[in-house]
Structure formats: C-alpha cells, structure tokens
Amino acid sequence: MSIEVQNISKSYGAQKALDQVSFSIKKGEIVGFLGPNGAGKSTLMKILTTFINADEGTAAVNGNDVNLAQKAVQQSVGYLPEHNPLYLDLYVREYLAFNADVYKVAKARIEEVIQLTGLSSESHKKIGQLSKGYRQRVGLATALLHNPDVLILDEPTTGLDPNQLVEIRNVIKNVGKDKTVFLSTHIMQEVEAICDRVIIIDHGKIVTDKKLTKLVTEEQEQLIEVEFDKSIDEAILANLAYIKTYKNTGGNHWELTFATEEDMRPKVFDFAHENGLKTLQINLKNKNLEQIFREKTKK
Numbered sequence: 001m002s003i004e005v006q007n008i009s010k011s012y013g014a015q016k017a018l019d020q021v022s023f024s025i026k027k028g029e030i031v032g033f034l035g036p037n038g039a040g041k042s043t044l045m046k047i048l049t050t051f052i053n054a055d056e057g058t059a060a061v062n063g064n065d066v067n068l069a070q071k072a073v074q075q076s077v078g079y080l081p082e083h084n085p086l087y088l089d090l091y092v093r094e095y096l097a098f099n100a101d102v103y104k105v106a107k108a109r110i111e112e113v114i115q116l117t118g119l120s121s122e123s124h125k126k127i128g129q130l131s132k133g134y135r136q137r138v139g140l141a142t143a144l145l146h147n148p149d150v151l152i153l154d155e156p157t158t159g160l161d162p163n164q165l166v167e168i169r170n171v172i173k174n175v176g177k178d179k180t181v182f183l184s185t186h187i188m189q190e191v192e193a194i195c196d197r198v199i200i201i202d203h204g205k206i207v208t209d210k211k212l213t214k215l216v217t218e219e220q221e222q223l224i225e226v227e228f229d230k231s232i233d234e235a236i237l238a239n240l241a242y243i244k245t246y247k248n249t250g251g252n253h254w255e256l257t258f259a260t261e262e263d264m265r266p267k268v269f270d271f272a273h274e275n276g277l278k279t280l281q282i283n284l285k286n287k288n289l290e291q292i293f294r295e296k297t298k299k
Contacts, residue, residue: 002180008057019204030176032191033184035201041184078143082154088128103146113141132159153183188290202297222258223285229278
C-alpha cells in the first residue's frame, strides 16, 4: 500500500480532530479527501507528512512508519500544504534550485517541473510578484521536484482561475498515472474530474470511503420536478409507484423522489392524466457529488 492509516486519533486540548481514522490507498490511486472546515483533513495530512504526531494509531507511507522512518517518508512524499509557504524574495528558478539542493536532485529537473506546471512565462519573476494562482503552481512544482511516489495535496487549486483550474487538474491527473495522489479540496467538480475514489470525513470520523462511480450510483435517487396545472391533494401522490418522498416547493410545483432506476416521467405524466391534471413542466434531476457530500456531513 502507498498509504496505510490505522486507528489514528489526534486531539487539540478538548477538541478531537481525528477519531479512530483508518483507510489504505493503493499505488496509482487518485483519492479525494473531502470534509467540512475543521473536519480533520489538514491534521491527517500533516501526520502523513511527519509535520505532527498522532496521539494514537499508526500510519505508513510506502511502507515507512511516519514516526519511525520520518526521513524515508519525506523523501517519498511530495507535499503541498494548505497555506503554501514560499520565500517571496526569491526568484522562481532560484527557489526551485534551493529545493533541488535540499532533495539532491539534478538541476535539469527544475526545467522539467517548470514545464509540467506551466510556469515558463513567470519563471523569471520573484515569487512575491506572482499571482496567487502562480504561487500555487510554484508549490506544486516544488512538491514534484524530487519525483516522489506519493503526492499529498491540501487544497491544490486554491486561487486559480477557471482556465488554470483545468490546466492544474490535467497536471495532477497525468502525474497520477504512475503516482499515488491524495488531495483535499472543497471543489466537487475537481473531484469528479480527476479522482478515482472519495473519502469523506466529518467531525474527525470517516463517514464514506468508496470508489467515485460506486458512490454516485449507490446514492442515486431519481428526483423529478413537476408542475401541475392546478393544486392536488398530496395524499394522492402516495399512490405513485416507487414513490419515496414528495414535497411541495411552492404553488403547484412538486419535487418527487423515486426509489427506482426506471425513468418515471412517463408514469408521472400518465398519473396526472388519470387524475384530471396537466403537467406544465417535468424535469429529471439526479444527485451530484455536492449533494451527496452535504447529506453525509449534515449536523
């Protein structure tokens, strides 16, 4: 396993940031680590990168215990923290050269990561002159510099514009072909675009750990929005086949949820006709990852 976490707990005073967290990640997986603010995401990433120690449990990266083999862990991990620490007075190439010396990698690698992260046009500038998006690219370039087996990225696309988002997503997806990528983000479209698997944490506990395709399929309920031409007694809606819930959303608008994969729009249309109603509009809506996330992390 590239990453193995067993019963990790961590508290800050009376606040329990992580509570018996366990999971494992295979080589080559791109895993999205999701959760509300304060759920414990950054704390776990700091434990995996040896910045802090857990109170209980064990964790290993590439088979190296994060407490007993810290140097080996650091050599095999590329880490982009949430608050990307940079030396603003250094030039981009100067900063990367400094880190190349730390990791003892060839200087030729600097140009490779500059090209890979799209920094070429800004590489002659001081980091302090860069936009927030380009500073993120410098952080990502630094994480990739020593060609690590595992990338741990905490909010890697913070501050990027829509075009930059697409570019960095493609970089992460490409490097994920031969590396393990563990990333946290609040952007659900990002997870849907690049991740194979989703782990959701809430109040320090894992509430979901599934392949993305399986999660969306299993959580899927058929949601139909319909507007009738006149009011209807909601008790009649209970007679619809496979109906799970029905909710009036104002006027003659209804939100109907069905526990079936069959497209129920024709059935709703027939139901309206049988009850002397007309359907003015009828729309099929399905849950996306954002809706699933909100349901899993409801207080």
